[in-house]
Amino acid sequence: MPSLFESLWSAHEIRPGLIAIDRVMLHERTGAAALRALEAAGRSIVNPAHAFVVMDHIVDTRPGRTDSTLMPGGQAFITETRAAARAMGLTVFDVTDPDQGITHVISPELGIVLPGLTLVAPDSHTGTQGAFGALAWGIGSSEAEHALATGALRVAKPGAMRVTISGRLGPGVTPKDLALHLIARHGARGGEGMAVEFAGDAVTALDMEGRMTLCNMATEFGAFCALVAPDAATFAWLEGRRHAPKGAAWAEALAHWQTLRSGPDARFDRELHVDAADVAPMVSWGTSPQHSAPLTACVPTAAEAGLAAETHARALAYMGLAPGQPLLGLAIDGAFIGSCTNSRLSDLRRAAAVVKGRRVAPGVRKALVVPGSQAVKRAAEAEGLDGIFTSAGFEWRESGCSLCFYAGGESFGPGERVISSTNRNFESRQGPGTRTHIASPEVVAASAIRGAITDPAELTDRAELA
Amino acid sequence: MPAPLRSVSGPALPFWQDNVDTDIIIPSREMKGTGKTGLAAGLFANRRYTDPVARTENPDFPLNWAEYREARIWLAGANVGCGSSREHAAWALAEQGFRAIVAPSFNPIFFGNCVRNGIAPIVLPRPVVEALGSPVTVDLETMTVTAASGEVHPFTLPEEVRTMLIEGLDPVALTLREADAIAAWQEADRKARPWAWLQ
Numbered sequence: 001m002p003s004l005f006e007s008l009w010s011a012h013e014i015r016p017g018l019i020a021i022d023r024v025m026l027h028e029r030t031g032a033a034a035l036r037a038l039e040a041a042g043r044s045i046v047n048p049a050h051a052f053v054v055m056d057h058i059v060d061t062r063p064g065r066t067d068s069t070l071m072p073g074g075q076a077f078i079t080e081t082r083a084a085a086r087a088m089g090l091t092v093f094d095v096t097d098p099d100q101g102i103t104h105v106i107s108p109e110l111g112i113v114l115p116g117l118t119l120v121a122p123d124s125h126t127g128t129q130g131a132f133g134a135l136a137w138g139i140g141s142s143e144a145e146h147a148l149a150t151g152a153l154r155v156a157k158p159g160a161m162r163v164t165i166s167g168r169l170g171p172g173v174t175p176k177d178l179a180l181h182l183i184a185r186h187g188a189r190g191g192e193g194m195a196v197e198f199a200g201d202a203v204t205a206l207d208m209e210g211r212m213t214l215c216n217m218a219t220e221f222g223a224f225c226a227l228v229a230p231d232a233a234t235f236a237w238l239e240g241r242r243h244a245p246k247g248a249a250w251a252e253a254l255a256h257w258q259t260l261r262s263g264p265d266a267r268f269d270r271e272l273h274v275d276a277a278d279v280a281p282m283v284s285w286g287t288s289p290q291h292s293a294p295l296t297a298c299v300p301t302a303a304e305a306g307l308a309a310e311t312h313a314r315a316l317a318y319m320g321l322a323p324g325q326p327l328l329g330l331a332i333d334g335a336f337i338g339s340c341t342n343s344r345l346s347d348l349r350r351a352a353a354v355v356k357g358r359r360v361a362p363g364v365r366k367a368l369v370v371p372g373s374q375a376v377k378r379a380a381e382a383e384g385l386d387g388i389f390t391s392a393g394f395e396w397r398e399s400g401c402s403l404c405f406y407a408g409g410e411s412f413g414p415g416e417r418v419i420s421s422t423n424r425n426f427e428s429r430q431g432p433g434t435r436t437h438i439a440s441p442e443v444v445a446a447s448a449i450r451g452a453i454t455d456p457a458e459l460t461d462r463a464e465l466a
Numbered sequence: 467m468p469a470p471l472r473s474v475s476g477p478a479l480p481f482w483q484d485n486v487d488t489d490i491i492i493p494s495r496e497m498k499g500t501g502k503t504g505l506a507a508g509l510f511a512n513r514r515y516t517d518p519v520a521r522t523e524n525p526d527f528p529l530n531w532a533e534y535r536e537a538r539i540w541l542a543g544a545n546v547g548c549g550s551s552r553e554h555a556a557w558a559l560a561e562q563g564f565r566a567i568v569a570p571s572f573n574p575i576f577f578g579n580c581v582r583n584g585i586a587p588i589v590l591p592r593p594v595v596e597a598l599g600s601p602v603t604v605d606l607e608t609m610t611v612t613a614a615s616g617e618v619h620p621f622t623l624p625e626e627v628r629t630m631l632i633e634g635l636d637p638v639a640l641t642l643r644e645a646d647a648i649a650a651w652q653e654a655d656r657k658a659r660p661w662a663w664l665q
Contacts, residue, residue: 014651017626018644022662030553032500043638046648049665073498080500117662124551124575140553140579141502142637150641152648156624158574188485189545193574222545224574245661253661288485311484405550408495426489426549428512 001263004229005160005195008135008260012118019155021147023050023112025103025121026090028081029057029407030141034122035084038145045088046151052112053085053092054103058407061370061397067095070409101373101399104128104216104340108208109375111241115230115257120147124219125340125423131211132238133230133260135195138219158224159269161194162262165202167276172457174350175210176342176421176440178202179217180282180292182274187306188290192222194270197262202276203228208237209344216341220289220423229261283327283439283453284425286315291425295443295455299325318427319435320415327453330437334418335360335367335448336430337441338397339404342421343372345379347441351421352385354445354456360393361451366412368395370402394448406431419447468584470634473605474565476538478598478614479528481510482569486542487549488576492558493518494550505558537562539602541595542569547576556583566604568595568611581627582637588621606632 002010012020026034031053038045045051058077060069067078078095085092093100099110103121107113107129115133120126122144129136139153147153169178183190196218198211206214211228218226228234235254238244245253280294286305293300301323302312316322321330337343337351348371360367369389371377377399380386386396403410404422411431412418418436421444422429425436437453446456489512496508496518511518514527523530529537540559546569547555556579559567566586580587586604588611599614606628611619623631630637641648656663 014644014647018641018648020648020651020655029497033502036500037502041638047665071495076500114662116659122551122553124549138551138575140551140556140575140582142553142582143578146638146641149638150645150648151652152641152644154626154637154641155578156574188548189571192545192571222548222573243664249661253659256659256661290485308484314483405489405494408498424487424489424549426487428493429489432512432518 001266003160003262003266003268004133004197004227004260006266008116009157012135014152017154017156018152019118020152021120022117023119024144024147025107025112025119026051026053026144027057027103027121027123028055028059028077030122030144031081032077032084034141034144035081035088038149039084043149045090045148048089051090051148053081053090054106055093055095055100056102057401059095059400061400061402063398065095065398071407072409074407074409098374101375102340102343102401104212105344105372105376108132108212108237109241109373111238111244114238114244114253115234115260120144120153125216127218127223127226128212128216128340130226131208131215131228132234133228133257135225135227137225158193158195161191161270162197162199162268163272163274164200165198165274165276166200167202168205169202169276169279172442173279173281174440174442175206175213176217177282178276178279179214180284180289180438181279183217183221183289184282184292186221186272188220188288189222191218193224195225195227196221196223197227197229199229199262204231207346208233209346212344213341217289217423230257281440281443281455283443284437285319285321285327287318287425287427288315289423289425289438291315293327295328295453297327299323299327328455330417330453331363332419332447332452333363333365333416334412335364335444336403336418336420336422337368337444338370338372338402339422340372341423342441343370343376345376347421348376348380348385351441351445352388354442354459355392355394355449356388358392358449358459360448363451364448365416367393367448368397368403370397371399373399403430405429419444419453467636468560468634471565471584471586471631472607473603474538475603476601477534477536478539478541478600478602479534479537480541481528482541482543482595484543485545485548488547488552488555489549491547491555492552497552497554502557503561505554506561509558509562533600538564539566539568539604540564541598542567544570544592545573547573551575553579556580556585560585568598568604570595581630584631584634586631588623590619590621594619
């Protein structure tokens with residue numbers, strides 16, 4: 001029996017090198033360019049019912065939003081994408097739509113992604129959706145045009161890799177920490193070009209939201225895509241979702257999905273093993289997710305980090321840090337909870353548990369929570385999480401990608417140190433000269449409260465967080 | 467559709483830091499219009515300018531040195547083009563005049579974006595990349611890179627990619643020639659996986 005990846009790939013092979021695509025998702029950052037190029041070439045969309053357009057990348061997230069955005073010229077991206085998508089008969093999750101949210105958050109909420117499907121989007125974190133046992137990967141804008149116009153993509157077959165995570169994550173250790181641990185240990189190129197299947201009892205023990213966080217970060221591991229074999233948790237999540245099959249079709253789908261797993265003799269080009277017990281709460285110290293360490297560690301030397309002296313020096317100069325400095329206690333100016341990595345209900349619940357009854361430290365200039373979708377926002381509000389955050393001094397926003405990246409509008413400031421539940425700590429990612437540390441939502445929450453990088457265990461009992 | 471690319475000779479920009487992500491190639495804030503053009507000035511903006519808004523050139527960045535201003539080839543580090551899938555990175559490079567990138571490895575999305583925009587992605591080992599010098603010739607017909615010293619290094623490229631670059635083919639048009647095979651697959655799939663079809 002082949003690997004899960006091999007089964008999904010061969011099931012979609014029209015011929016070697018030409019892969020059938022079941023779903024295409026677009027967003028407003030590149031949607032207009034792709035759709036207009038199709039139109040200009042006189043091409044139509046093979047199956048408009050399988051294409052979805054989401055306003056997530058540059059939409060304003062401040063309350064009462066409209067098409068206008070702080071990004072100079074940003075409104076045109078929204079209005080032109082909307083006009084082109086409507087003209088071509090595509091479903092649009094618009095700025096004020098109750099289903100709006102980040103592509104990789106709303107797709108599972110609406111049952112757009114399903115086990116066994118191929119799904120592509122012009123967004124590098126599309127692999128997030130592989131958490132449902134789908135072959136989901138990020139593409140360029142021209143490839144999106146290609147998939148829409150032909151129903152297929154020309155794509156070289158990636159290698160197959162399995163990362164087996166055995167044991168159990170300790171109390172207060174999250175899937176984000178697991179991902180940063182893996183990337184810190186094996187590098188930003190550790191899974192380069194590979195279809196990475198996450199397996200092992202520590203992975204099957206994760207809920208769907210945790211699996212999405214893990215698969216999301218596989219992008220920062222260099223992976224082509226990420227996968228988790230679908231199981232009872234997957235099926236329970238999907239049942240009854242808007243675009244999931246119903247009735248007899250559900251039963252038929254379920255019977256098929258239950259076969260989607262790697263066989264005991266499946267062949268992988270590369271295998272890695274991680275002991276979940278080795279994973280500690282993590283935070284990044286440099287300008288690549290690879291530059292991450294346990295919260296209790298100090299900024300490493302180039303040798304300790306296994307980096308070229310020049311790369312290490314540049315990262316530390318940018319971050320304003322020196323080797324040997326403890327990560328705990330670094331004063332922060334901003335805190336961000338959100339993004340396709342960590343903006344789902346369970347993320348917000350865990351962060352709120354840390355924040356409850358406390359106040360954001362006076363030195364933190366900007367602290368905000370951006371739910372991943374309108375559905376997450378409504379569910380969080382029904383539980384009163386918004387009140388916990390706002391009484392603590394966090395802003396409570398509308399859903400979208402928001403300050404995960406700086407698009408020319410809203411940003412953190414130059415030289416500001418920000419702790420963020422996002423996936424990239426690249427130079428100037430969250431603002432020109434902004435110094436980003438990535439971590440789990442609870443570490444972000446605890447750090448906002450103390451005004452310095454903080455282990456949530458210092459504020460709460462670990463058992464409470466588990 | 468990109469112009470056919472049989473070979474390219476010219477100045478080769480040495481900027482071979484590993485993991486140069488697409489945020490470095492073009493920051494999100496430089497993607498100002500909804501189209502695919504007007505991006506060259508934003509290429510490498512955070513490195514190329516000391517003040518990206520005022521466009522004050524950074525004298526330390528080689529693209530600002532006389533010998534590399536007209537660079538046609540970029541000598542890059544490993545995992546080049548990682549990060550965001552933004553095709554603007556390839557659009558900006560193409561608009562600036564780059565027709566080839568030689569690097570130890572490429573992010574797969576960026577690799578595809580280069581090919582679709584007439585930029586040849588050439589994989590050679592790091593020591594070779596660092597020793598190429600300038601000018602360099604990348605020849606897709608002979609599948610060789612010629613260093614400034616005259617030393618010749620063979621490379622491999624998937625045949626389909628090579629043909630697409632040499633002939634300047636539009637991949638969509640190419641695939642549409644196989645529309646019957648795709649339609650047949652879809653018809654069979656509607657029967658095999660009716661649950662996967664939304665209409």
